[in-house]
Structure formats: structure tokens, C-alpha cells
Amino acid sequence: MLSDNAKSDIQKLMAQYPDARSAVMPALHLVQRELGWLPDDAIQAIAELVGLSKTEVNGVATFYTMYARAPHGKHTIMFCNDLPCALRGSEKMLEHLEHKLGCPAGHTSADGAITLKEAECLGGCDHAPVMLVDGVEHWHDLTIEKLDEIVERLRNT
């Protein structure tokens, strides 16, 4: 299930902590980066490596919002719609995005390209509205035009 690379990287992570258990969150991040989401057997493999039960690892993977326990679109947009962003137009923009993708927040567009999630404050309210793409790419000072461009690009990559 996990690549040998992933396994050895997780072992390195475990060595960074006084207690190997602390490596569970970084391990989940790492595997999600590799597979795109966290299937059951990945949870099992991480549990065995880190020395926890599958239930414990599953608990962690479901508690935190950035982990995906189900397959999703090729790309994920976390669109901030918290108060400071909403004061600067995020609600209308989110509606536009839902319309454009043809699915409500929490779902994936029919072509499978983009999963849309509504996010709480992403810590960039000085440049609201803000979104995070694929957990790594921050976009701020969003406008409808900018949003359209990014969506087009994501659909084609």
C-alpha cells in the first residue's frame, strides 16, 4: 500500500520525536500528499508503523479537517467564508464558485476536477477574500475574474 519511500520517510519522522506516536499527524500529511486521500489500508499501514491501533489513527484522521478519508476531486479548494472574509464579499464569491462548479460546498464538480470546501478563517484576512488550493497554494485579494482564471487552470491541470 505505502511506497517504500513513504515508509522510510515515516520512520524518519518517528525518530524526530521523543515519542514515535507524535509522528502520526505528519505521517497522515505525507501519505495524503502521496495518494491524494487516506484510504483504509493506508490508515492500517500508518497504525502498524507508528505502533497505534487502527481506530486511534482513524480517530485522528477524522478529527482534523485537512485530512480526507474519502476520495475527492483532482484539486481541492478550501474557500474561506469566515466573518472577516465575508465582510469583504466572500459569500457572493462562494455562490459564484458553487454555480461555476455546479455543486454546493462540500461536494465535487461533476467532471471530478475540483472539490469545494467552505473553510474557517485561513489567517489571511488582511487580504480577504482568501482560499487555499490543494493545501499548499494560498490565493488572496480574490475577485470573480481571478477566481475564474484559477478554476480554468485547475480544470486543465
Place this chain on the structure above:
Amino acid sequence: MEHLILRDLDISDIDRIEVYEKHGGYSAFRKAVKEMAPDQVTDAVKVSGLRGRGGAGFPAGVKWSFLPKGVFPRYLVANADESEPGTFKDRQIMERNPHQFIEGMAIASYAIQCHHAFIYIRGEFPHAAQCLERAIAQAEARGYLGEKILGTDYALRITVHRGAGAYICGEETALLESMEGKLGQPRVKPPFPAVVGLYNKPTVINNVETLANVPLIIERGADWYAKIGTAKSTGPKIFCLSGHVNRPGNYEAPFGSISLRDLIFDLGGGIRGGKKLKAILPAGASSFVINPAANEAVLDAKLDFESLTPFGSALGSASVIVMDDATCMVWMAKKTSHFFEHESCGKCTPCREGTYWMARLLDRIDSGAGTLADIDLLANVANQILGKTLCPLGDFSTAPVTSSVKAFREEYERHVKERGCWARK
């Protein structure tokens, strides 16, 4: 005036270690490990009056001195979870002036004799995490981190630990649980982390901005530092300004030197689109809302940890969210309630159920289906939460609700009478 924390605004490439060093960087840490005993460092921080910037304002030096004698190992964990809506100061420090924060961590670690320190950074800050990794690698290469630091016997490593999306992990004991690979749910206190912390060892937890102040105290002296700000709130503070202002952003000013009026109308360039100021949340979503029309004096109080208390509010993490006169206060409370409902960790019933019911009642009133009794019920539900929960999140969730019902009651009643929000019809 010279920036003391947001130094990137004066020196744009201060994120590079050689530039940071050229401007005095790491000389404070050098002085601490070479010339001072650990307790002397803690004493200097006590004398400086430095108080925690994470929201509660607890004196940092006092916290460090709580660690039980002779119990090792001990840990320092920097709280970089920064998830309070309207807060984005730690991110700027980590991305643009990371060495001052790392140096502060190194000094704090030396003071408490910790050899392995951690940064718990929220998962949604991938770029800041990279900036920190790079800064740590540079500091290692220069001999500020690692074994035998600067020719002494002191050793220190710093590990960056990424969260994965959970506001509650900013609460210090939930953060420790999360660091240990568990669900981010708060622990019962006492015991406090100073005694039973990370891996059950004595642990100090400080906010990023708090730690970034520490090099200043050692380099320029505790007495120099204590003269900045007011007698009880010393030093510089970063104010995060967001919402309906012309120039949102981080603004640094000594405690007690600027008022909300200065911040919003002078630094922030006033209200957008020629509208008027209506309401302010000074501490993010966890605020008691301020209605300046009720008492204009609130706009002129010079900001420090205590100065908003007489006006029924508090500065907290200084995440100032500004709203213009077209903003609906029921909608505002609905937004914060949905936030807390989503972020409640579910461990205690009053918070889990209470945040759910507040959000439903506010949905109902906002949509026009509410009754006058719902407004009282809302206050009632808030009272069922207040003071009955394990961690402060429960209380936080009630602050914008109870304060907005109190300050803007006629607006709630109008939603009931006119069957919904006239402002957004």
C-alpha cells in the same frame, strides 16, 4: 518609528540570516548562553513585564519560573496555531522575520533548560512552515542550534510540527494532545502544563509574538523594554486590522499608544466606501462586540490589555474586526456561532450542544422565522454554556452573541417583526 517586531517593514530581506545578523540578530542569544545563567534570563524577562500575546496576557517570565526544579527533560512549545478569525500577525512574523522568533525560542529554551523545542503551526500555513524550516536550517548551519552551541555545552533542536485544521488546537492543552498524536481535545487543568505538559514533562507554551519579543529584552535590557508601553502592558504590540477598513493589515505600536480611533481611521485609512463605523470585534470572533454609538469614549481609550474592560470588552489577541453601518448584527452573530459550532471539540455537553443551539436559533431569527421568545432563549442557551465548560472556547462562543443582543437588541427584534433581514432583502 522603528518597528521592533515587524522589522520586515523596515528591512525587507531580514528573513535572510546574514541580514538579520548584520542588524544585531542572534547577539541576544549569544549573550544569554555565554554570559548569563538560565535563571538570570528568566529574571530579565520577569523584570521586562512581557505578557503573553496569545490572548490571556499572562506574564511570560513568571510562567517560565513555574517549572518544577530538577525535573528533566522539559519542553518549550511555540503556539503558532493562529486560528482566531481576524488574526494574522504570527504568520507575518514567521514568513518575513522568522529569525527573531527562532532566536526568541532559543533564548527561552536556554532559560528553562530545554533541549528540544517544538513549533506547533496550523496546517493551513504551508508557506510559513517552509520559511521556518529554512530559518532553522540556517541557524543550525551558523551554530546557533545543534550540539555545543557557540562553544558552550548547551544543545538545542527545534522541530516544526504541522497541525491539520482545528481551531481548538490553539488552546494549549489541546495543542499538547495534538502534538502527542491524539485528538485535539483540552485536558483538565490542573495539573498545568508547567508541571505535567508534553509527554507528561514540564512544558512552557508561548505564542509566536510573545517569543519574538524576547531577543529585544536580552539585547537592549529589561529596563529599556519595560519603559515601552504602559506600566502593566509593556512592549510593542501587533494589532491585526480587518473588515470594512480601507487599509487592513498588521500595525505595530507600543501598548497604550494608540486608540481604536487611531487604528481604524488613521492607520487603517477609515471605513471603506464612505460608510460609517457601526461595530468592532476587538479580539476576533471571541469578542464582546463594541457599539461605539453607545459610548464614543471607547474609541479614544489607548489600547492595552485592560483598557477595554470598562467598556465591557477585552483586547485579547488584538484581532480588530471592523464593521460598517450596512452590517447586520444578527448575521454577524450567526457567522461567529457557526464558527464555534464547527470548532467545538465535542468533549463537553454544554459547549457541544449549546453552540449547536445558538447557531440554529440565529439561523431562525436571521431567516425571519424567529419569535421574540427566541431572542431570550438565545441568551438563555448562552447562560447554559457560560462557566460550565472545560476550556474557554465555550465562553468565547457566547461573547459575540450575548453582547450583540445587549447592544443591538432592537435589531434582533426588527428581524422578528419584519420577518427577516431588511438590510439584505
